[in-house]
């Protein structure tokens with residue numbers, strides 16, 4: 001399956017908050033929808049789920065108009081909407097049956113998911129007697145109980161401790177390997193980086209970067225190198241480069257343990273290395289720069 005979001009616009013009371021959002025994702029892949037608070041992630045997801053209508057633009061699945069009611073979708077909304085005073089397993093079974101799952105299967109699948117997410121022991125407890133993180137896992141069980149083909153998770157990691165975040169990461173990895181189509185929103189880059197093949201960064205209602213994460217990293221790292229020296233501090237190394245190497249490279253950034261350099265168009269790595277050796281610099285690190293997603297995000301969005 002291929003899901004395409006094309007040029008979506010949305011206003012609230014005359015104030016446009018999405019200015020033409022486009023991205024696409026296929027089965028067997030996860031797309032990370034990234035952005036700062038208020039960027040437009042949840043609004044985009046609500047439009048995908050047909051909770052809000054877009055003012056213009058379209059959403060297609062395999063080139064046809066997408067209606068979420070016609071597809072097996074698991075949706076974890078940002079506002080977690082289960083019944084606080086009802087028993088955990090009862091409400092998951094009830095919601096699975098509402099979505100058309102036969103009663104016996106709903107019971108089996110609920111049991112499997114509660115066990116798998118490590119909350120089997122709470123099956124007969126009222127939801128509001130569980131901790132926030134465990135309630136979040138109940139919501140996740142509810143999202144996945146019907147074995148959806150499309151999984152949409154709005155901020156699934158919020159409120160989870162590292163152990164539970166790991167359980168969720170393993171679950172998402174399994175979904176990807178079972179050829180599900182996964183979309184999730186987050187402003188936590190680490191999670192996205194671990195298993196998203198595709199990303200779309202939204203800033204102030206616009207996509208500022210989207211596509212295959214590996215390719216994006218390659219493009220960002222192009223012509224960039226890291227350099228540090230055993231005998232010069234980073235600041236002294238920077239001053240020296242800006243003085244004697246100004247025709248070859250520019251210093252892009254001073255990181256904690258190294259400088260990030262950008263080679264000018266006609267300079268090769270080999271040439272730079274030779275010149276550095278000629279200057280008798282005791283090189284500690286000299287390698288291709290591989291940006292992490294956080295670097296890319298900060299560059300594109302200008303802050304965390």
Ligand SMILES: Nc1ncnc2c1ncn2[C@@H]1O[C@H](COP(=O)(O)OP(=O)(O)OP(=O)(O)O)[C@@H](O)[C@H]1O
Nearest residue numbers: 012017035036037038039040041042043044078187
């Ligand atoms: N129902 C609504 N009525 C009016 N404005 C809204 C409504 N829903 C969202 N907005 C506005 O749309 C913009 C985008 O909000 P949205 O919730 O989509 O951002 P987000 O990226 O999900 O943020 P966060 O990470 O904080 O959840 C914000 O300026 C928000 O105030």
